Amino acid sequence: MSEIIQVVSLHKIFRAGKMEVPALRGVNLRVEEGEFISIVGPSGCGKSTLLHIIGGLTSPTTGRVIVDGMELGRMNDAQRTEMRRQKIGFVFQRFNLLPTLTAFGNIAMASHIAGRGNGTSRTEMQAVVRLLGLEDRLRHRPAELSGGEQQRVAIARAVVNHPKLLLADEPTGNLDTTNSEVVLNMLLELNHNFGQTILLITHNPEVATFTDRIVNMRDGHILEN
Amino acid sequence: MIVANLLMRPVRTALSVTAVAVEVVLIILVVGLTHGMVQDTALRTQGVGADIMVQPQTTSILLGLSGSPMPIQIADRLRELSQVKAVAPVMVQASSSGGVTLIYGIEKKSFDAVGGGFRFLEGHDLGASEEVLVDDIYARANHIRAGQTIQLLNQSLRVAGVVEHGKGARIFMQLDALQDLMGSIGKVSVFFVKGANPGQTAPALEQIRQVLPNYQVRDMQEFMSLMTASNLPGLNNFITVMIGLAVAIGLLVIFVTMYSAIAERTREIGILKSMGASKKCVINIVLRETTILTLLGIGMGIGLSYLIRILIGVIFPTLPILITGDWLLRACLIALAASLVGASYPAFRASRQDPIQALAYE
Numbered sequence: 049m050s051e052i053i054q055v056v057s058l059h060k061i062f063r064a065g066k067m068e069v070p071a072l073r074g075v076n077l078r079v080e081e082g083e084f085i086s087i088v089g090p091s092g093c094g095k096s097t098l099l100h101i102i103g104g105l106t107s108p109t110t111g112r113v114i115v116d117g118m119e120l121g122r123m124n125d126a127q128r129t130e131m132r133r134q135k136i137g138f139v140f141q142r143f144n145l146l147p148t149l150t151a152f153g154n155i156a157m158a159s160h161i162a163g164r165g166n167g168t169s170r171t172e173m174q175a176v177v178r179l180l181g182l183e184d185r186l187r188h189r190p191a192e193l194s195g196g197e198q199q200r201v202a203i204a205r206a207v208v209n210h211p212k213l214l215l216a217d218e219p220t221g222n223l224d225t226t227n228s229e230v231v232l233n234m235l236l237e238l239n240h241n242f243g244q245t246i247l248l249i250t251h252n253p254e255v256a257t258f259t260d261r262i263v264n265m266r267d268g269h270i271l272e273n
Numbered sequence: 274m275i276v277a278n279l280l281m282r283p284v285r286t287a288l289s290v291t292a293v294a295v296e297v298v299l300i301i302l303v304v305g306l307t308h309g310m311v312q313d314t315a316l317r318t319q320g321v322g323a324d325i326m327v328q329p330q331t332t333s334i335l336l337g338l339s340g341s342p343m344p345i346q347i348a349d350r351l352r353e354l355s356q357v358k359a360v361a362p363v364m365v366q367a368s369s370s371g372g373v374t375l376i377y378g379i380e381k382k383s384f385d386a387v388g389g390g391f392r393f394l395e396g397h398d399l400g401a402s403e404e405v406l407v408d409d410i411y412a413r414a415n416h417i418r419a420g421q422t423i424q425l426l427n428q429s430l431r432v433a434g435v436v437e438h439g440k441g442a443r444i445f446m447q448l449d450a451l452q453d454l455m456g457s458i459g460k461v462s463v464f465f466v467k468g469a470n471p472g473q474t475a476p477a478l479e480q481i482r483q484v485l486p487n488y489q490v491r492d493m494q495e496f497m498s499l500m501t502a503s504n505l506p507g508l509n510n511f512i513t514v515m516i517g518l519a520v521a522i523g524l525l526v527i528f529v530t531m532y533s534a535i536a537e538r539t540r541e542i543g544i545l546k547s548m549g550a551s552k553k554c555v556i557n558i559v560l561r562e563t564t565i566l567t568l569l570g571i572g573m574g575i576g577l578s579y580l581i582r583i584l585i586g587v588i589f590p591t592l593p594i595l596i597t598g599d600w601l602l603r604a605c606l607i608a609l610a611a612s613l614v615g616a617s618y619p620a621f622r623a624s625r626q627d628p629i630q631a632l633a634y635e
Contacts, residue, residue, distance in 0.1 A: 105546075105628050126552070129552075133550075144544045148277035157545075161549050
């Protein structure tokens with residue numbers, strides 16, 4: 049298996065006026081294609097920043113980040129956007145569904161943005177919907193869905209374009225235990241059945257037990273693999 | 274998504290659509306009213322039935338603004354010409370009672386000789402000096418019947434008859450009576466001339482120009498071609514100012530609408546960006562939403578314009594509104610351009626939003 053993520057000596061410093069706040073202090077990380085990996089650490093340890101950089105939502109201050117052979121530090125905003133469109137799927141703690149669209153509309157929007165338009169075949173869409181148990185909820189808007197259902201729609205939206213990498217930011221943070229397990233099992237199923245590479249960040253060590261590999265973070269450093 | 278967004282805030286959507294509609298209505302009605310009045314005046318002047326008009330050199334093409342500087346004796350000199358069949362000296366006076374309207378002071382016999390006479394709908398011909406004729410549109414607008422007395426030029430005048438519209442003015446009275454009222458004894462504003470050879474005005478024009486080299490001598494074709502808003506002093510400026518105001522309304526409302534919509538949807542923009550939506554895609558979404566709003570407003574504006582024209586036609590029959598396809602198209606394009614300009618900054622701002630900050634937005 050090849051490496052899909054390579055992070056070398058990554059630093060990220062946020063500037064607030066004259067203050068400099070280091071969020072990442074020399075992070076090194078390698079992730080193989082098909083891995084299900086979790087990064088665990090308390091709030092403020094830099095795990096979300098790391099995820100955002102790997103996902104191309106923000107740029108590193110120094111260091112190298114290579115995702116699927118592309119070095120993010122050398123990419124401009126438009127190129128990072130293009131990479132997100134083609135290679136990355138996001139799942140967020142707060143679900144982040146578009147409130148005016150139905151579940152189906154949210155999933156279809158991802159295909160539309162990826163330039164697949166209606167090219168995502170019905171079979172593909174149905175397979176994802178069936179896998180996530182959303183057949184009966186497609187016509188509902190986010191406000192009419194439970195938290196667990198919303199997160200399943202968010203996962204469907206993230207994987208419908210077959211991204212190389214699925215980045216999950218505290219995906220169970222807003223869910224009760226039962227729904228958390230459902231969501232985690234679905235991620236596990238995506239990983240096992242479809243070889244989906246998943247990078248999950250969480251502050252909850254129990255959640256991390258669902259993954260193949262756990263990486264701990266503190267104060268902007270990776271502690272151990 | 275765009276339609277869903279519009280339906281999500283129905284009041285804001287309705288307000289924006291209405292603002293664009295007001296913009297379109299303002300453009301169509303201001304231009305329509307201006308062009309309608311000019312065209313109506315031109316057609317009524319043509320309706321006098323003359324082939325040629327003679328005016329002083331420096332006066333306006335708008336007869337009501339011309340004053341009455343010409344001696345009536347010129348009519349006799351014109352009548353002597355072989356190419357002239359009939360001459361009607363007319364004094365033109367604007368009156369502001371019951372809305373601005375023109376009064377023609379006429380010699381009934383010569384006016385009929387040039388134009389073939391009035392068609393009476395009510396009453397009888399001009400007799401006494403304190404009598405007037407009004408056309409049917411003026412009568413309808415002011416609820417006047419033959420035999421009634423009206424206040425005009427600070428006088429009580431009796432309506433002798435109601436005639437069919439289209440013969441120059443809406444009110445007619447004896448020439449000498451009007452001259453007397455205005456203190457312009459022996460003076461007139463215009464001579465309407467009927468040529469001796471129907472359809473051939475050139476010989477008559479040439480003869481008149483030889484006799485009256487310092488006067489404006491025009492055939493009706495030339496007069497009609499000059500009676501456009503662009504040839505009349507100040508009208509184009511008025512139209513431009515009114516269109517500017519209309520555009521400002523549309524532009525500002527769309528700007529505020531889209532700006533507030535963008536602020537409200539900060540998080541959604543972050544979501545779209547996290548999914549890989551480019552700046553162009555975000556701008557496209559905002560501008561498409563604006564376009565739909567504007568098209569709805571344009572449709573509503575055009576419908577309202579026709580409705581208002583019908584209402585004005587009933588309530589103020591003397592105010593003609595000319596709606597042309599040319600100006601309908603221009604109003605649509607102006608409204609669309611104003612909306613897109615108004616939405617361009619909010620769209621640009623949305624496209625530049627940082628996805629992480631946008632996703633963290635509460």
